[in-house]
Amino acid sequence: MKPALTVPEPVAMVGRRLSRWREARLDDPRHSDRVAAILGALLGVSFLVCFLTGLLSHLIQHPPSWFSWTTRPAGLYRVTQGLHVATGVATIPLLFAKLWSVFPRLFRWPVADNALHAIERLSLLTLIGGSLFMVTTGVANIELWYPWVFFFPAGHYAVSFVVMGSLVIHATAKWATARRELRRHPAGPREPALSVAGRRRFLGAVGATSAALVVATVGQTVSPLRKLSILAPRRPDIGVQGFPVNRTAVEAGVTDTAQDPGFALAVETGGETLRTFTLTELGELPQRSATLPISCVEGWSTSQTWDGVPVRDILDRAGAPAGRSVRVESLEGGGRYRSSDLTPGQIDDADTILAMRVKGEQLHVDHGFPLRLIAPNRPGVLQTKWVVKLVVS
Numbered sequence: 167m168k169p170a171l172t173v174p175e176p177v178a179m180v181g182r183r184l185s186r187w188r189e190a191r192l193d194d195p196r197h198s199d200r201v202a203a204i205l206g207a208l209l210g211v212s213f214l215v216c217f218l219t220g221l222l223s224h225l226i227q228h229p230p231s232w233f234s235w236t237t238r239p240a241g242l243y244r245v246t247q248g249l250h251v252a253t254g255v256a257t258i259p260l261l262f263a264k265l266w267s268v269f270p271r272l273f274r275w276p277v278a279d280n281a282l283h284a285i286e287r288l289s290l291l292t293l294i295g296g297s298l299f300m301v302t303t304g305v306a307n308i309e310l311w312y313p314w315v316f317f318f319p320a321g322h323y324a325v326s327f328v329v330m331g332s333l334v335i336h337a338t339a340k341w342a343t344a345r346r347e348l349r350r351h352p353a354g355p356r357e358p359a360l361s362v363a364g365r366r367r368f369l370g371a372v373g374a375t376s377a378a379l380v381v382a383t384v385g386q387t388v389s390p391l392r393k394l395s396i397l398a399p400r401r402p403d404i405g406v407q408g409f410p411v412n413r414t415a416v417e418a419g420v421t422d423t424a425q426d427p428g429f430a431l432a433v434e435t436g437g438e439t440l441r442t443f444t445l446t447e448l449g450e451l452p453q454r455s456a457t458l459p460i461s462c463v464e465g466w467s468t469s470q471t472w473d474g475v476p477v478r479d480i481l482d483r484a485g486a487p488a489g490r491s492v493r494v495e496s497l498e499g500g501g502r503y504r505s506s507d508l509t510p511g512q513i514d515d516a517d518t519i520l521a522m523r524v525k526g527e528q529l530h531v532d533h534g535f536p537l538r539l540i541a542p543n544r545p546g547v548l549q550t551k552w553v554v555k556l557v558v559s
């Protein structure tokens with residue numbers, strides 16, 4: 167076929183040499199079409215699960231008008247976000263194995279056969295670059311390390327679309343070859359027994375690395391595996407009152423205000439205070455006990471038994487109009503997580519409470535004393551601590 171591009175002879179010569187080097191590599195079973203196809207299929211599944219669970223998490227935290235998130239099952243978000251982090255972690259060895267396996271293929275001559283082929287090859291740049299960006303920022307976030315100038319969720323979210331777009335182009339281009347490779351008999355006539363063994367050893371090692379990484383992190387949310395969770399920074403059973411704290415009262419600058427004896431919760435609407443409740447008054451209202459998880463977007467979670475007053479009852483007693491959404495505000499002066507919103511549907515769930523106690527003890531100030539919002543099926547970032555105000559819209 168005629169090359170699409172004409173280039174000076176010295177460049178073409180280097181190109182041809184690289185091409186020969188590549189052909190020699192491709193005889194190795196670890197660089198074969200079959201390995202590329204198997205790793206590609208596994209990556210396709212892990213990317214898709216990771217993307218969909220991530221998209222869901224984004225929609226729950228920034229709901230557009232057409233989206234509303236249910237309160238039941240109470241632990242659903244814990245599962246979807248656990249899957250998001252676990253598939254992301256499992257992707258890392260698969261991704262590096264795939265890059266290593268197909269590396270010789272990047273050097274082909276001519277670089278592209280036609281314009282369409284050139285676009286497909288260019289999309290590899292955004293696919294590879296974007297994927298590396300996703301796993302690096304994701305891991306840094308799980309490990310509580312934020313060396314970035316940009317806001318992590320916004321960057322991570324935006325680049326996920328670049329990656330998925332490039333992945334669609336790549337999967338379309340490779341579909342026929344991958345299908346053929348995945349369908350043919352594993353030890354087909356074209357492959358000597360030795361290469362089958364080499365290929366299997368390679369894939370086995372990659373799979374084992376993925377599994378080991380998942381086991382070493384998933385204990386942050388799957389409690390029975392917590393002792394194996396050596397790569398996760400938090401264990402669900404370690405922290406004040408026996409569970410983790412992300413942001414302490416000192417960090418949030420609320421140590422004094424949270425422990426002020428004159429503390430009172432206010433219910434407001436349209437800039438007007440409908441009613442205030444002292445802690446004694448709240449303690450005298452009918453209490454509700456609920457066993458609910460905190461499910462942090464970073465992949466750790468912990469289930470606890472909380473006691474407090476349903477938000478619905480507080481609003482009713484304040485004479486607030488029903489069917490409105492409510493902004494829950496913290497004593498914390500600034501910070502991204504100083505408030506969160508409740509929809510009418512979420513307020514109607516009797517387990518949406520302002521908790522004063524956990525495990526039968528008074529809440530520790532690091533866990534949100536005097537009041538913390540806890541509600542079913544909600545990302546941790548929306549379980550506002552040190553609640554001082556309910557603003558009815």
Ligand SMILES: Nc1nc2c(c(=O)[nH]1)N[C@H]1C(S)=C(S)[C@@H](COP(=O)(O)O)O[C@H]1N2
Nearest residue numbers: 410411412413462496503546547549550551
């Ligand atoms: N006011 C306030 N509430 C907050 C936060 C915060 O930074 N400020 N952090 C949130 C996050 S990210 C999580 S996961 C849960 C649990 O965090 P904790 O471990 O700090 O209690 O509380 C949420 N509530």
Ligand SMILES: [Mo]
Nearest residue numbers: 462463546547
């Ligand atoms: Mo969180």
